[in-house]
Each structure stands twice: as structure tokens, then as C-alpha cells.
Amino acid sequence: MRLKRKDILAIEELDRDELEMILSSAQSFKEVSERDIKKVPTLRGRTIINLFYEPSTRTRTAFEIAGKRMSADVINISASVSSVKKGETLKDTAKNLEAMRPDCIVVRHCSAGTAHMLAGLLSCSVINAGDGAHEHPTQALLDIFTIRERLGRVEGLKVLIVGDILHSRVARSNIWGLRNLGAEVTVCGPPTMIPPHIERLGCSVAYHVDDAIADADVIMMLRIQLERQRATLFPSLREYARCWGLSAERLKKAKKDVLIMHPGPVNRGVELSPEVVDGPWSVILEQVTNGVAVRMALFYLLLGDIKED
Numbered sequence: 001m002r003l004k005r006k007d008i009l010a011i012e013e014l015d016r017d018e019l020e021m022i023l024s025s026a027q028s029f030k031e032v033s034e035r036d037i038k039k040v041p042t043l044r045g046r047t048i049i050n051l052f053y054e055p056s057t058r059t060r061t062a063f064e065i066a067g068k069r070m071s072a073d074v075i076n077i078s079a080s081v082s083s084v085k086k087g088e089t090l091k092d093t094a095k096n097l098e099a100m101r102p103d104c105i106v107v108r109h110c111s112a113g114t115a116h117m118l119a120g121l122l123s124c125s126v127i128n129a130g131d132g133a134h135e136h137p138t139q140a141l142l143d144i145f146t147i148r149e150r151l152g153r154v155e156g157l158k159v160l161i162v163g164d165i166l167h168s169r170v171a172r173s174n175i176w177g178l179r180n181l182g183a184e185v186t187v188c189g190p191p192t193m194i195p196p197h198i199e200r201l202g203c204s205v206a207y208h209v210d211d212a213i214a215d216a217d218v219i220m221m222l223r224i225q226l227e228r229q230r231a232t233l234f235p236s237l238r239e240y241a242r243c244w245g246l247s248a249e250r251l252k253k254a255k256k257d258v259l260i261m262h263p264g265p266v267n268r269g270v271e272l273s274p275e276v277v278d279g280p281w282s283v284i285l286e287q288v289t290n291g292v293a294v295r296m297a298l299f300y301l302l303l304g305d306i307k308e309d
């Protein structure tokens with residue numbers, strides 16, 4: 001098995017078979033990280049470049065660990081310490097990196113469409129590690145993997161996504177992926193943070209968090225993205241936490257075995273109270289663990305020497 005595509009740019013572009021293939025491959029790779037010696041030779045001789053124009057802890061590290069556990073050579077480039085600072089364009093940076101013959105470039109950028117632009121420009125594989133408010137495909141894959149691992153299925157589940165839907169690439173990727181796999185998705189947040197016509201993606205909209213959580217099997221809380229907001233979309237962080245944040249008290253209205261997810265980084269005390277972040281409902285650190293397995297699967301399915309069926 002191999003993905004019949006060069007790049008991973010958006011969940012919107014993946015069909016159900018491709019999603020299933022990635023998730024089942026990630027299941028196999030998860031075991032590698034449980035071993036004493038966490039290394040397989042699958043990508044020996046391959047070169048992966050992580051090109052990050054925005055800050056990252058989880059995504060960049062998980063891509064690096066995934067590549068290294070598969071024996072690839074992994075190079076990390078942060079725009080803040082590269083020749084971008086001397087005025088080099090993204091296109092020139094990418095072409096210069098390609099001249100050193102990498103097999104894959106993983107890119108994160110603040111502008112939507114960056115990964116698509118690079119994929120058209122470069123002959124190596126490109127993986128989107130987050131492009132502006134557009135998509136964060138590997139985050140959605142690890143989220144869906146975590147849901148499936150915990151609850152045994154995705155089909156028929158009710159997933160509630162709460163927060164800054166307007167600026168969230170995580171929300172967009174999850175809506176595409178979860179809908180494709182048969183989940184019911186509802187988004188909820190301040191009206192100023194719900195994009196017009198979001199229902200066209202196949203989700204419904206709720207404006208009262210207390211009503212919406214009662215029905216959910218999974219609640220995915222989103223980070224308030226102050227860096228992407230051009231205007232104040234809510235009165236204060238305290239007000240946001242009171243109206244939209246998840247506390248243990250508010251969770252009394254939810255199902256007992258509800259899963260609480262967050263892509264990170266968490267603004268403790270804003271989207272989630274500390275007792276919810278660290279409580280029994282939270283699978284936030286499992287999401288991070290699963291992020292390595294999902295990225296290993298993607299490298300394998302894009303770059304591995306796999307015999308065609």
C-alpha cells in the first residue's frame with residue numbers, strides 16, 4: 001500500500017480510503033515508540049527538512065522524532081534564524097533547499113496556501129504542518145486517530161468543537177476528516193468567531209455551550225488565537241473563560257465518559273480549567289503521543305520503498 005499522491009496538503013483532499021490507510025498504518029507504527037530501541041530502518045538514506053515560519057512545540061518535534069525513529073536524516077530550519085531574515089523569499093528558500101535533494105519538506109507558514117504553492121514548485125514531497133487559518137492536516141489525523149483508539153470508532157459519534165472556529169485550521173481539518181468518516185460535527189463559540197456559512201462544510205452550529213456539551217461523545221476545545229485576531233472578538237479572557245471555557249462544574253452537564261481534547265498549546269484557565277486539562281476526561285497528552293505515530297505513517301506512505309499491490 002502507498003498513498004497515490006506526492007504531498008499531504010489538506011484533509012479536504014483525502015478520500016475515505018486514504019484516511020483509513022493512514023490511520024491503520026499509524027496503528028502499526030505506534031508500537032515502535034513503545035520499544036526500548038525506538039528505531040526502524042524504513043527511511044534510511046532519506047532526507048526530511050522541517051521548514052517552520054511559525055513557532056511550534058508539538059508539530060515540529062513530532063515530525064523530527066517520527067523521521068529519526070524511521071532512520072531518516074532530519075534537518076530543522078526556523079525562519080527566525082535562516083536567510084529569510086536577510087530578505088530571501090519563500091520561493092527562493094524552497095528552491096535552494098530543494099537543490100540539496102531532500103525527499104520531503106514539512107512546512108508551517110502563517111499564510112493559507114503556502115504548502116500548496118510549494119508542492120507545485122518542488123519535485124519532492126511537501127507536508128502541510130499548518131498554513132494560516134486554512135488547514136492543519138496532521139493535527140486532524142492525530143485527533144481522529146486518538147478518538148478511534150479511545151472509542152473504537154468514528155462513525156456515528158457526536159463531536160463538538162468549541163472556540164475560535166474562525167481562525168482555526170485545526171477545526172477546518174477536523175470537520176473535513178470527521179465528516180468524511182461519518183461523525184456528526186457541531187461547532188460552538190462566540191458568534192464573532194463562527195465563520196458565516198460554516199454549515200456548508202457539513203457541520204451544524206450551536207451558540208449555547210451548556211446545551212451543546214450534553215450530547216457530545218467528544219469535546220474538542222480550541223486555543224484562542226490572539227496572534228490571528230485583527231479585532232477584539234470577545235470582551236476579555238475572563239469573560240471568554242466564563243462563557244465558553246470548560247470547567248469541572250460545566251462538565252457535570254456532559255456525558256460521564258466524554259473525551260476532552262485540545263490541540264495545544266493550552267491557555268490554562270481560559271479554554272480549559274486546570275482540573276479539566278489534567279483530569280480523567282482529558283486525552284491531550286495521548287494526542288501528542290499519537291502525533292508521532294501519525295507522522296511516521298505519513299512518511300512511510302509517501303517516502304517508504306513499498307512494493308505496489
Ligand code: CP
Binds near residue numbers: 055056057058139265
Ligand atoms: N497543535 C500544534 O500545532 O501545536 P504546536 O503549535 O506546538 O505545533
